[in-house]
Amino acid sequence: MKRRTIKDIAKESGFSLSTVSLVLNNHPRISQATRDRVMEVVRKYDFHPNSAARGLASKSSRTLSVVIPNLSRVFSDIYLGEIISGIYERATSQGYKILLDIATAQFIASQEYTKLLASRRADGMLFIASDIHADYLHVFEGAPYPFILVNHLFPGKRLNYVAVDYASSARLAAEHLLGLGHRRIGLIAGTNTHTGLIFRDEFLRACREWPAGAADVTWVDGGDEWSQRGGYAATAKLMGLRPDLTAIMAANDRMALGAMRWMVDHHLEVPEDVSVMGVDDIQIAAYVNPGLSTVRHDLYQVGIESCNRLLQLMNGEIKECSDLLPTSLVVRGSTGRVPAGK
Amino acid sequence: MKRRTIKDIAKESGFSLSTVSLVLNNHPRISQATRDRVMEVVRKYDFHPNSAARGLASKSSRTLSVVIPNLSRVFSDIYLGEIISGIYERATSQGYKILLDIATAQFIASQEYTKLLASRRADGMLFIASDIHADYLHVFEGAPYPFILVNHLFPGKRLNYVAVDYASSARLAAEHLLGLGHRRIGLIAGTNTHTGLIFRDEFLRACREWPAGAADVTWVDGGDEWSQRGGYAATAKLMGLRPDLTAIMAANDRMALGAMRWMVDHHLEVPEDVSVMGVDDIQIAAYVNPGLSTVRHDLYQVGIESCNRLLQLMNGEIKECSDLLPTSLVVRGSTGRVPAGK
DNA sequence: TTCATCGGGTAAAACGCTCGACGGCGCAAG
DNA sequence: CTTGCGCCGTCGAGCGTTTTACCCGATGAA
Numbered sequence: 001m002k003r004r005t006i007k008d009i010a011k012e013s014g015f016s017l018s019t020v021s022l023v024l025n026n027h028p029r030i031s032q033a034t035r036d037r038v039m040e041v042v043r044k045y046d047f048h049p050n051s052a053a054r055g056l057a058s059k060s061s062r063t064l065s066v067v068i069p070n071l072s073r074v075f076s077d078i079y080l081g082e083i084i085s086g087i088y089e090r091a092t093s094q095g096y097k098i099l100l101d102i103a104t105a106q107f108i109a110s111q112e113y114t115k116l117l118a119s120r121r122a123d124g125m126l127f128i129a130s131d132i133h134a135d136y137l138h139v140f141e142g143a144p145y146p147f148i149l150v151n152h153l154f155p156g157k158r159l160n161y162v163a164v165d166y167a168s169s170a171r172l173a174a175e176h177l178l179g180l181g182h183r184r185i186g187l188i189a190g191t192n193t194h195t196g197l198i199f200r201d202e203f204l205r206a207c208r209e210w211p212a213g214a215a216d217v218t219w220v221d222g223g224d225e226w227s228q229r230g231g232y233a234a235t236a237k238l239m240g241l242r243p244d245l246t247a248i249m250a251a252n253d254r255m256a257l258g259a260m261r262w263m264v265d266h267h268l269e270v271p272e273d274v275s276v277m278g279v280d281d282i283q284i285a286a287y288v289n290p291g292l293s294t295v296r297h298d299l300y301q302v303g304i305e306s307c308n309r310l311l312q313l314m315n316g317e318i319k320e321c322s323d324l325l326p327t328s329l330v331v332r333g334s335t336g337r338v339p340a341g342k
Numbered sequence: 343m344k345r346r347t348i349k350d351i352a353k354e355s356g357f358s359l360s361t362v363s364l365v366l367n368n369h370p371r372i373s374q375a376t377r378d379r380v381m382e383v384v385r386k387y388d389f390h391p392n393s394a395a396r397g398l399a400s401k402s403s404r405t406l407s408v409v410i411p412n413l414s415r416v417f418s419d420i421y422l423g424e425i426i427s428g429i430y431e432r433a434t435s436q437g438y439k440i441l442l443d444i445a446t447a448q449f450i451a452s453q454e455y456t457k458l459l460a461s462r463r464a465d466g467m468l469f470i471a472s473d474i475h476a477d478y479l480h481v482f483e484g485a486p487y488p489f490i491l492v493n494h495l496f497p498g499k500r501l502n503y504v505a506v507d508y509a510s511s512a513r514l515a516a517e518h519l520l521g522l523g524h525r526r527i528g529l530i531a532g533t534n535t536h537t538g539l540i541f542r543d544e545f546l547r548a549c550r551e552w553p554a555g556a557a558d559v560t561w562v563d564g565g566d567e568w569s570q571r572g573g574y575a576a577t578a579k580l581m582g583l584r585p586d587l588t589a590i591m592a593a594n595d596r597m598a599l600g601a602m603r604w605m606v607d608h609h610l611e612v613p614e615d616v617s618v619m620g621v622d623d624i625q626i627a628a629y630v631n632p633g634l635s636t637v638r639h640d641l642y643q644v645g646i647e648s649c650n651r652l653l654q655l656m657n658g659e660i661k662e663c664s665d666l667l668p669t670s671l672v673v674r675g676s677t678g679r680v681p682a683g684k
Numbered sequence: 685t686t687c688a689t690c691g692g693g694t695a696a697a698a699c700g701c702t703c704g705a706c707g708g709c710g711c712a713a714g
Numbered sequence: 715c716t717t718g719c720g721c722c723g724t725c726g727a728g729c730g731t732t733t734t735a736c737c738c739g740a741t742g743a744a
Binding site for chain 1: 388390391392393394395396397398403405408427430434439440441442443444446448449456457460461462463
């Protein structure tokens with residue numbers, strides 16, 4: 001069966017090639033009557049224009065590249081799911097498709113991130129995969145291609161980004177704990193991303209400069225995967241170092257859940273003995289017992305916004321972008337006033 | 343900055359257009375000397391051939407469409423992640439890219455699944471998103487396009503598929519529990535997929551026909567999301583109906599974890615009071631306490647194999663495919679002999 | 685010496701669509 | 715009755731590759 005082309009539609013409908021093309025692209029130049037006649041034939045043959053030909057002629061692939069990290073359990077991370085859903089929603093609504101890539105060693109080594117754009121396979125790129133070591137991204141400085149770092153940023157590099165405001169999260173969290181009277185706090189940080197470092201540093205700063213008296217913060221690394229396991233191990237370490245801690249602050253909810261689990265396993269009550277706080281407000285945070293106090297990061301919104309910005313970059317509406325999205329405190333049962341006499 | 347084309351490379355290297363093209367496609371026709379001369383220029387300009395033009399001329403997009411379900415927390419399902427990783431690995435190794443789509447209502451309603459292939463945006467489709475209601479897939483019967491159902495199947499429809507052998511899983515699980523002496527078993531089934539139904543029916547059959555005496559199986563639905571929450575609720579229901587159950591069989595590990603959680607909350611020991619068993623062998627199954635006995639489903643392999651089959655379908659090596667992948671029993675601590683006197 | 689063969693390269697016709705330039709026609713204004 | 719202008723539609727020149735013939739010169743056999 002021969003594949004149909006726009007030519008067949010033209011012949012059958014009695015109009016010219018160009019007319020059919022214009023109809024298919026909803027060009028206002030064409031009258032409703034003509035449009036109807038053409039569409040009738042289009043529908044009759046269930047015709048769909050060849051996208052390669054379209055891409056070639058129009059110089060646009062109507063495709064966005066999305067690069068996700070190569071963590072073993074990457075998909076199990078709700079974090080990513082939310083972002084991708086947001087991106088998908090936005091991209092689809094604008095007629096764009098999503099080309100998915102995983103930032104494997106191979107992907108990086110063969111510079112696929114450049115090829116994708118240079119070969120026009122994708123019109124722009126949303127990079128969710130960066131950690132602190134992604135120096136190769138410097139090729140995107142100076143914006144040779146529409147490129148956005150999603151929920152990450154590199155201080156000092158001129159790379160477009162859309163991210164949650166981790167510094168503000170750190171402040172909200174610190175103020176909450178300090179306000180409850182905590183002065184000996186354990187911090188489980190993520191140090192393999194710049195956003196993680198920003199969070200840590202701002203949290204430490206806020207605790208140091210608290211008007212009602214500085215807090216004593218001990219911090220440890222929660223591991224590169226920001227996982228429950230990592231949080232558990234980090235908590236063990238913290239409590240070993242400082243058994244007198246009254247609060248644990250984890251840089252994300254999953255690590256916080258690990259911390260809570262450690263408390264249960266060691267017969268410590270949350271928040272009576274130790275308060276535990278996370279960041280992100282993942283779905284399960286509301287369901288654990290006690291509910292996890294956290295700072296809400298709207299990752300879906302990050303996805304939406306990144307995609308928006310990328311589209312704007314692509315059609316020249318903006319030249320660069322460095323958005324920080326607001327966060328908000330979510331107080332649940334896992335944090336409480338510092339125990340009397342502690 | 344003008345975009346370079348193959349023409350520029352031809353001019354600069356002193357060869358013809360066709361020669362450059364042949365070089366770029368590793369055609370044996372060209373001598374090593376020529377190849378080197380051309381590649382030198384290619385590298386000098388960091389040239390990457392336009393993929394739309396390629397696609398148009400070669401009639402292949404070198405892209406595979408992957409459609410995933412529209413569950414709210416779909417990405418948090420390790421199940422999907424494993425499959426996609428497998429697909430990605432295989433596709434990439436063959437020079438194919440992945441076009442990701444989510445089976446939203448919109449996606450279905452606008453028949454994107456057809457458009458994608460008809461417009462040649464993708465050369466083939468891997469459909470992971472099907473549930474029992476996906477009747478619209480009938481358009482793929484008779485193989486108008488390379489299409490494979492991943493880890494699902496529709497009895498009675500001639501649709502290609504690659505799936506884990508759920509019937510064999512059911513038998514392995516049943517034999518394990520029956521062999522331990524259990525005769526009053528609660529089954530948490532998933533009924534929104536055909537594979538789920540196959541599992542349930544085969545499990546019931548195996549229990550009915552057990553040589554050493556049929557078991558009494560009570561089954562309930564675990565909910566459409568096959569989630570921990572669903573498993574928890576289903577367990578509550580089962581234990582309400584039949585407080586004398588000695589074993590709970592869940593159609594996947596996540597529901598089994600929900601069941602174990604219910605036991606903990608109700609001060610029942612696993613497996614001393616009640617044995618609990620799952621299916622899939624997700625990563626966490628080995629880490630819970632006690633370890634979850636389960637039937638191992640190698641979802642990564644399902645991804646690899648589906649992609650393999652799709653590629654074979656695409657280049658005509660096979661005409662259809664209905665693969666069932668083997669499963670194996672994994673015994674951990676959550677199942678034990680039926681309690682004495684019960 | 686002649687001629688078939690072959691390795692290695694080239695010319696040029698697709699591939700199927702977009703879009704800017706162009707033009708015919710009818711109607712209102714001059 | 716011209717002229718000008720808008721509205722609708724058409725012409726046709728690309729877009730950047732792939733790929734099928736075809737060509738040419740060297741080589742070896744007859």
